[in-house]
Amino acid sequence: MSGAVAFVSRCRVELAGRSVVVTGASAGIGRALTLRLAGRGARVVAAARSSAALDALAREAGPAVHAVPVDVTRDDSVAALGASARRACGKIDVVVNNAGVGWVEPFASSSVAHWEETLATNLLGALRVTRAFLPLLREGGGLVVNVGSAAASGWPYVALYAASKAALRAASLAIDRELRASGVRVLCVDIGPTTGTGFGSRSDAAHVAEAVQAWTALDVGPARELATAEISAQRIVDAIETALGDV
Template sequence: MSTLEGTTAVVTGASSGIGEATARALAGQGARVALLARRRDRLEALAGELGERAAVYEVDVTDDDAVATVIAGVARDLGGIDILVNNAGYGSMNPAAESDLAEWRRMVEVNVNGVLGTTHAALEHLAAAAKGPRGVADVVTISSVAGRKVAFPGANVYAATKHAVGAFSEALRQELGARHVRVGLVEPGLVRSELTEGNGAAQDAEQSQELGLMEPEDIADAVVHMVTRPRRAAVNEMLVRPTEQAR
């Protein structure tokens, strides 16, 4: 029997990059996986590959009501929620004076409010799952190196959002451990994805080309490691950088 056989995992931002790789990896361990994001076509393509283990839920994580409805639907359709991976995120990194305020607000909406809304909706299901046969449930949030330190000025609001989810996650960990809901953070360095290709997230393209970037699967591995520990052990934080990334 695979380690996650019989469990249900929710992965936000499963339509590309780290979320897609994580959904694939969790399904590979035997979990049923709820794929959440806005791009239904991308989710359906992944679900087609994963087969009956996967279910598609088109949702914008910044819409609290829609998220609450979807999370209730996942719990009903897939038999509860054992694992929540808060992965959906957005990054736009520019010097403050050149930044668009709407872009700043969008990062707060997706990276902070999206995590809050999804986690809030899932908590009762996670607590219930922790009382089930597995005896434990998991919340894993994909933060960033930028959630540990501000490595360069253009990281401004992106770093602020990731620091915010780090504080939230630590408070949640302290609160929920006694109920056997583990709360962990994965903090990636630079990963090849639409996020790093589509904007200045790598800060300068030259640097990113000199670095051997990680692949989304490297972060999916970290998530799988966290959620497959014995009930007694909680990996609270994993900082995973490309070998050559200095900061």
């Protein structure tokens, strides 16, 4: 896993009976991850902004999934998520910070409002959720998985998205080093280009076309083989099962 915190695990831990919080769960990788975790017997608190999409997910997944609307950019909303997760599950074993946004646009003409929303969601949102769940994670030893991106290596036309994910990777390593003595581990799993995530869907089509040309020339981004949301979700599941062996 490029950019991921290194773990030397003696075993993989089964997820049956474990409690996992997933943000950004209503679509794309988060939705696929929620279904995969529930299929392995985990209890999942699925969190996202869209109540309607969460309700549909919960109906499909069954009683193992508890849906909670959340805005990770707001302290009060994240605190409510923590309280709801405790009521639904008691102990929390894993928190997956998957919520994210991103625009494809030239840096020179990019929107400062887009900068702020990207950093507020992808970086500060993940940190806000992590800190809010620390009391629960410390109760019995827990794991935080931050969903990173290969774009952190410096893909053009997504400068702020790349910056947010690079910062998240660095923060994951720093926080892991601070918290490991307390029994809480933190890792960042870098995910490559994935179909069905809606990334860049709010971007100008001309900018996306320019970006694709640039990515193709550099052999990065969607110029490489695209993974499905299910494949990327499985990478995260593999990381969780391996890392729990060290918690």
